[in-house]
Amino acid sequence: MLPALGFIICAIFLAMIWALFKNKKRISSSPIGRFFFGFLLIILSIGAVNYFLVGINANRLYFWQQTIYGVSLGSVYALIALGYTMVYGIIRLINFAHGEIYMIGAYAGFFAVASLGLPFFLALMFAMLTSALAGVLVERIAYKPLRKAPRLAVLITAIGMSLLLQNVGQKVFGSIPRSFPRQFTGLYRIGELNIDQSRAIIFVITFLLMLILQYFVVYTKPGKAMRAVSQERDAAQLVGVNVDRTIALTFFVGSLLAGAAGILVAIVFPQIRPTMGLMPGLKAFVAAVIGGIGIIPGAVLGGLIIGVSENLVTAYVSSSWRDAIAFGLLILILLLKPSGILGRNVKEKV
Amino acid sequence: MLKIEDLHVYYGGIHAIKGISLNVSEGQIVSLIGANGAGKSTCLNTISNLVQNSKGKISFMGKNITNAPPHKIVKYGVAQVPEGRKVFPQMSVSENLDMGAYTRNDKLGVKEDKQKVFKLFPRLLERENQLAGTLSGGEQQMLAIGRGLMAKPKIMLLDEPSMGLAPLLVREIFSIIDEINSQGTTILLVEQNANMALSIADYAYVLETGRIVLKGEAKTLAADEKVKEAYLGG
Numbered sequence: 025m026l027p028a029l030g031f032i033i034c035a036i037f038l039a040m041i042w043a044l045f046k047n048k049k050r051i052s053s054s055p056i057g058r059f060f061f062g063f064l065l066i067i068l069s070i071g072a073v074n075y076f077l078v079g080i081n082a083n084r085l086y087f088w089q090q091t092i093y094g095v096s097l098g099s100v101y102a103l104i105a106l107g108y109t110m111v112y113g114i115i116r117l118i119n120f121a122h123g124e125i126y127m128i129g130a131y132a133g134f135f136a137v138a139s140l141g142l143p144f145f146l147a148l149m150f151a152m153l154t155s156a157l158a159g160v161l162v163e164r165i166a167y168k169p170l171r172k173a174p175r176l177a178v179l180i181t182a183i184g185m186s187l188l189l190q191n192v193g194q195k196v197f198g199s200i201p202r203s204f205p206r207q208f209t210g211l212y213r214i215g216e217l218n219i220d221q222s223r224a225i226i227f228v229i230t231f232l233l234m235l236i237l238q239y240f241v242v243y244t245k246p247g248k249a250m251r252a253v254s255q256e257r258d259a260a261q262l263v264g265v266n267v268d269r270t271i272a273l274t275f276f277v278g279s280l281l282a283g284a285a286g287i288l289v290a291i292v293f294p295q296i297r298p299t300m301g302l303m304p305g306l307k308a309f310v311a312a313v314i315g316g317i318g319i320i321p322g323a324v325l326g327g328l329i330i331g332v333s334e335n336l337v338t339a340y341v342s343s344s345w346r347d348a349i350a351f352g353l354l355i356l357i358l359l360l361k362p363s364g365i366l367g368r369n370v371k372e373k374v
Numbered sequence: 375m376l377k378i379e380d381l382h383v384y385y386g387g388i389h390a391i392k393g394i395s396l397n398v399s400e401g402q403i404v405s406l407i408g409a410n411g412a413g414k415s416t417c418l419n420t421i422s423n424l425v426q427n428s429k430g431k432i433s434f435m436g437k438n439i440t441n442a443p444p445h446k447i448v449k450y451g452v453a454q455v456p457e458g459r460k461v462f463p464q465m466s467v468s469e470n471l472d473m474g475a476y477t478r479n480d481k482l483g484v485k486e487d488k489q490k491v492f493k494l495f496p497r498l499l500e501r502e503n504q505l506a507g508t509l510s511g512g513e514q515q516m517l518a519i520g521r522g523l524m525a526k527p528k529i530m531l532l533d534e535p536s537m538g539l540a541p542l543l544v545r546e547i548f549s550i551i552d553e554i555n556s557q558g559t560t561i562l563l564v565e566q567n568a569n570m571a572l573s574i575a576d577y578a579y580v581l582e583t584g585r586i587v588l589k590g591e592a593k594t595l596a597a598d599e600k601v602k603e604a605y606l607g608g
């Protein structure tokens with residue numbers, strides 16, 4: 025099968041580029057340098073995929089269309105992945121209930137639009153806030169009492185929380201999928217490309233949210249407190265950071281983004297159901313690991329990589345490979361660089 | 375100013391501090407010396423309330439702070455420079471200092487104090503934008519002290535500032551501690567380097583496996599035969 029062969033060659037190509045810049049310590053030592061390197065990597069591999077796949081199908085337009093859709097979908101994965109990565113950064117917990125926070129965002133958005141008749145952007149706010157409150161509540165009820173417990177205990181609690189929320193969702197929202205009212209059905213033409221308005225909206229909103237997040241984390245006082253707690257918790261306490269509040273805030277912000285992801289996805293894939301958080305949650309987690317868990321730009325990078333490869337695999341290989349590719353990439357990255365693309369092996373100073 | 379009465383600390387079943395009482399008066403440098411595992415860090419961490427399993431009473435400027443949360447204690451004016459520096463490795467020197475002023479809202483005062491820290495440690499100014507994790511051990515110690523100062527503390531708790539530093543740098547750090555004290559900050563200094571600690575301290579306590587075994591004027595202790603033998607290398 026030719027496309028599959030193309031893909032294997034691409035994977036090898038990718039691994040080679042990776043090996044190349046793995047040794048360039050200096051360029052890859054600053055986070056921004058690394059981000060751009062990662063970005064370059066994506067562009068190059070898209071180019072490579074383009075060469076192999078399009079060489080076969082000879083339909084460049086279709087390729088770019090799929091890539092753009094991939095970026096749009098990937099930005100949603102990125103939004104969810106940010107929550108995983110931030111929470112991991114601060115309490116070293118993989119919050120498996122995060123996918124359900126995303127599901128709650130989708131339902132909150134659904135009710136805001138379908139029952140309350142709110143305009144989309146208000147519904148977006150409503151979904152974000154609802155998810156954020158749910159996220160903070162989960163932290164307060166399930167994780168905070170376990171602050172000093174072994175990590176495994178907290179992890180198992182997180183899995184339990186995920187199952188609990190799914191089942192409560194079935195009970196409260198019903199297990200029959202609901203259909204999110206159609207939004208943004210327009211079409212943009214850029215050159216020869218047709219871009220769905222809904223996909224464009226997803227990308228723009230996600231991009232804005234990420235800019236705001238970046239500003240928040242780098243420049244504001246609570247954002248700095250978050251970084252301080254994740255880097256050196258005791259020292260953060262010793263300069264007067266309220267650690268409990270900072271952890272709650274991290275859940276708040278991460279869940280805010282997941283809520284946005286929930287309602288944004290619903291404008292492209294309008295079927296929402298209580299179990300909808302499972303797959304995207306897992307994939308976003310994979311995205312966070314691929315980018316380097318605990319590293320914010322890494323989550324964005326990982327999300328985009330997964331989104332794009334998923335769409336291309338669906339377009340050129342088979343849609344039954346769609347879910348497999350994320351985990352394939354996960355295995356690849358764990359073999360090549362377990363700390364993730366932007367991850368570093370931290371050296372301790374004595 | 376800082377008063378500890380009959381403090382006991384437990385780590386699970388381990389009785390790490392077995393009833394110590396200690397007093398630091400305003401303006402003094404008080405030193406707490408003792409061998410590895412004597413309980414010095416435990417004592418400071420209990421004051422900062424990072425370690426919570428304790429019995430006894432800790433008061434600061436007449437206020438009972440025994441169970442106050444750590445961030446409140448900083449706000450009251452107690453800053454700790456922890457053992458092993460614990461700077462924020464992925465933040466720049468400048469950001470680390472800003473973090474030190476986390477509890478303060480007087481932007482102007484913070485700016486001024488930052489300049490003061492840079493004056494005290496010109497090396498930090500040269501490395502203002504360098505990531506703290508890439509500093510040398512000595513520079514990290516300077517940064518940790520600078521970060522502590524940025525809180526504008528009334529009392530500063532220093533945990534082994536000489537650890538792992540070359541003798542010349544140790545002397546430099548100690549003279550700076552002395553200077554910080556003469557500018558009005560009270561100091562509780564934990565050290566294994568008893569020689570240096572006693573040379574700048576007014577008063578000192580000797581801690582041995584969770585108990586205070588000796589206390590007195592630093593000069594008197596420095597001349598004490600037992601102390602000489604055990605802590606000053608004969």
Ligand SMILES: Nc1ncnc2c1ncn2[C@@H]1O[C@H](COP(=O)(O)OP(=O)(O)OP(=O)(O)O)[C@@H](O)[C@H]1O
Nearest residue numbers: 385388390408409410411412413414415416417566
């Ligand atoms: N988190 C902890 N859990 C269990 N035991 C601890 C813990 N921290 C300290 N201890 C024990 O408490 C005792 C006192 O330790 P502490 O760190 O206060 O000693 P120290 O005087 O600061 O020693 P050093 O000079 O080596 O820093 C030691 O026996 C140590 O093993």
Ligand SMILES: [Mg+2]
Nearest residue numbers: 414415416457
């Ligand atoms: Mg110690």
